[in-house]
Amino acid sequence: MRPREFDHDDVLRIAFDQFWRKGVRGTSLSDIARDAGVQRGSLYNAFGSKEALFLQAYERYAGDYLIALQKALSAGSLRKRLTAFLDLTITNFRSGIPPRGCPTTRGLMELGAAEGEGLDDDARQAFANLVSRITALVQDTLSAGAERGEFNGNPAAAALHIITVTRGLAVLERAFGDEPQLRKIAAHTIDLVLGKKGS
Amino acid sequence: MRPREFDHDDVLRIAFDQFWRKGVRGTSLSDIARDAGVQRGSLYNAFGSKEALFLQAYERYAGDYLIALQKALSAGSLRKRLTAFLDLTITNFRSGIPPRGCPTTRGLMELGAAEGEGLDDDARQAFANLVSRITALVQDTLSAGAERGEFNGNPAAAALHIITVTRGLAVLERAFGDEPQLRKIAAHTIDLVLGKKGS
DNA sequence: TCATGTTCTTGACACCGTGTCAAATATTTT
DNA sequence: AAAATATTTGACACGGTGTCAAGAACATGA
Numbered sequence: 001m002r003p004r005e006f007d008h009d010d011v012l013r014i015a016f017d018q019f020w021r022k023g024v025r026g027t028s029l030s031d032i033a034r035d036a037g038v039q040r041g042s043l044y045n046a047f048g049s050k051e052a053l054f055l056q057a058y059e060r061y062a063g064d065y066l067i068a069l070q071k072a073l074s075a076g077s078l079r080k081r082l083t084a085f086l087d088l089t090i091t092n093f094r095s096g097i098p099p100r101g102c103p104t105t106r107g108l109m110e111l112g113a114a115e116g117e118g119l120d121d122d123a124r125q126a127f128a129n130l131v132s133r134i135t136a137l138v139q140d141t142l143s144a145g146a147e148r149g150e151f152n153g154n155p156a157a158a159a160l161h162i163i164t165v166t167r168g169l170a171v172l173e174r175a176f177g178d179e180p181q182l183r184k185i186a187a188h189t190i191d192l193v194l195g196k197k198g199s
Numbered sequence: 200m201r202p203r204e205f206d207h208d209d210v211l212r213i214a215f216d217q218f219w220r221k222g223v224r225g226t227s228l229s230d231i232a233r234d235a236g237v238q239r240g241s242l243y244n245a246f247g248s249k250e251a252l253f254l255q256a257y258e259r260y261a262g263d264y265l266i267a268l269q270k271a272l273s274a275g276s277l278r279k280r281l282t283a284f285l286d287l288t289i290t291n292f293r294s295g296i297p298p299r300g301c302p303t304t305r306g307l308m309e310l311g312a313a314e315g316e317g318l319d320d321d322a323r324q325a326f327a328n329l330v331s332r333i334t335a336l337v338q339d340t341l342s343a344g345a346e347r348g349e350f351n352g353n354p355a356a357a358a359l360h361i362i363t364v365t366r367g368l369a370v371l372e373r374a375f376g377d378e379p380q381l382r383k384i385a386a387h388t389i390d391l392v393l394g395k396k397g398s
Numbered sequence: 399t400c401a402t403g404t405t406c407t408t409g410a411c412a413c414c415g416t417g418t419c420a421a422a423t424a425t426t427t428t
Numbered sequence: 429a430a431a432a433t434a435t436t437t438g439a440c441a442c443g444g445t446g447t448c449a450a451g452a453a454c455a456t457g458a
Contacts, residue, residue, distance in 0.1 A: 002406040002453040025224055028444055042407060044446065128374040157387045164384050165360070168367030175327040185363050188356045192391045201424045201435045227415055241436060243417065 006038045008046065009060075016057035024054055055122055062130045065092065066137070073137055078145035079194055085138065086166070086186035093170050094179060135163045151194060158193050165189045205237045207245065215256035223253055254321055261329045264291065265336070272336055277344035278393055284337065285365070285385035292369050293378060334362045350393060357392050364388045 014036045018027040029050055033040040047053040072084040139159035145151040151158075169182050191197060213235045217226040228249055232239040246252040271283040338358035344350040350357070368381050390396060 001404055001455060003455095004406065005453095029446095030444075039406095039408060040445095041409080041447095045406065050445070124374065131371070131374050157383070160380070160384055161364070161387055161391070164364050164367035164371060164388075166367065167370035168363035168365065171366035171370065172330070172363060175323060175330050181359070184356070185359050188360055189363075192360070200426060200433055202426095203435065204424095228417095229415075238435095238437060239416095240418090240438080244435065249416070 004046070006036060006042065011036045011038065011043070011046075012053075012057045012060055015053055016061055019054055019057060020061075024050075029053075051120065051123065055126060058123070058126055062126070062133075066130070066133055068092075069134060070137055073141045078141070078148070078150035079190060079197075081141055081145075082138075082162070082190050082194070083186075085141075086162075086169075086190070087183075089166050090169060090173070090179065090182050090186065093173055094182075131163060131167070134166075135159050138162050153193070162189065162193065203245070205235060205241065210235045210237065210242070210245070211252075211256045211259055214252055215260055218253060218256060219260075223249075228252075250319065250322065254325055257322070257325055261325070261332075265329070265332055267291075268333060269336055272340045277340070277347070277349035278389060278396075280340055280344075281337075281361070281389050281393070282385075284340075285361075285368075285389070286382075288365050289368060289372070289378065289381050289385065292372055293381075330362060330366070333365075334358050337361050352392070361388065361392065 011032070015027075015032045018032055018035065022031075029040050029043050032038075032053075033043055036043075043053065047056065068088060069085060072088045073081045075081060075084060136159075139155050142151055142153075142155035142158050146153075146155060165185070169185060172185070173179075173182055210231070214226075214231045217230055217234065221230075228239050228242050231237075231252075232242055235242075242252060246255065267287060268284060271287045272280045274280060274283060335358075338354050341350055341352075341354035341357050345352075345354060364384070368384060371384070372378075372381055
């Protein structure tokens with residue numbers, strides 16, 4: 001066996017970085033290969049296809065992201081948790097990969113827009129999976145809040161609502177890029193779900 | 200002047216149909232040319248580029264769509280109007296072009312996902328424009344409702360919230376394709392904005 | 399040490415999509 | 429009828445994805 005001349009995870013990180021910044025469509029395997037100091041053919045050998053490479057990079061991201069969201073959802077009052085959750089959400093698709101920042105551009109895989117615009121059903125599935133898991137996190141938080149009397153409503157419906165807003169924010173971000181407006185919408189959403197702040 | 204051998208508007212309709220069904224990325228000018236019985240080069244001559252063609256087709260769609268939304272927003276009680284609005288929204292990105300149905304696939308330009316995944320800033324702008332105009336329609340409806348005592352809240356904030364949900368629904372639709380769930384979210388949103396139905 | 403097998407790498411190739419261009423073509427105008 | 433003008437047509441360049449065969453690097457067993 002000849003050993004691989006590059007690090008699998010390094011490539012995944014480099015690839016995701018590019019996908020995030022320039023979009024899946026806008027990133028070619030040549031770009032990634034150049035950045036990673038690897039031959040394009042080697043990428044095909046190691047990952048099979050651009051899409052498969054994207055999927056692996058995406059799964060990696062999804063894992064990190066979920067952990068960060070969970071952390072945001074586990075501090076203080078229910079209102080604080082939801083605020084932190086929405087803050088992180090907005091920050092995330094405004095800035096880049098959760099851990100290391102990537103300042104300028106906004107990603108789009110948060111939209112699940114991959115499918116139809118270049119990727120197939122697996123990417124859609126992966127995205128759906130992430131959304132489901134985030135929804136479960138929020139619902140659990142709401143349920144716990146309900147037990148503590150911080151919320152009286154349907155946790156499942158409210159969680160779904162919040163997730164929907166979350167995804168909508170991603171779209172608006174791409175359309176307008178107006179962060180203050182996004183934060184207003186987020187605050188308004190929390191008020192709607194939990195009741196106005198001053199009541 | 201040699202006269203054009205095809206109808207400008209026919210091509211626009213055919214093109215949008217394909218973009219809607221297969222995505223912008225998934226549709227080549229060859230596809231459109233074949234469908235329209237036109238030479239590919241003629242399309243470049245007439246429209247300049249794939250993107251320009253898309254933009255024209257999109258503007259056409261946006262106009263029709265806005266009219267349909269406005270109609271939905273102008274019948275009956277405020278709750279009925281918003282319900283009709285969300286119904287049309289869901290139906291729209293579930294079925295196809297508003298007037299003539301296109302049953303199977305779901306479009307994605309409703310996401311403004313165009314940018315980054317193949318299209319540039321003009322497409323983003325066009326999308327942002329559509330969203331703005333829809334927001335204005337909803338806000339006007341809410342304001343009118345407020346004057347009639349059917350709503351007491353901030354019309355601007357509520358409209359923005361509804362539009363955000365709307366865009367989020369588009370994302371969820373693409374992720375899950377679960378229409379009943381979408382309608383539940385929509386109903387829940389109306390309850391949040393107007394107050395629960397039975398109160 | 400050397401041969402062998404396995405895996406990775408490398409470069410060439412086919413294919414498709416976008417976009418450009420010049421030559422040919424069809425009308426209208428003079 | 430000739431000129432002017434816009435459209436059509438086919439060839440071309442370019443870049444991206446994906447495939448393949450041949451070469452290269454290592455592990456193992458003799």
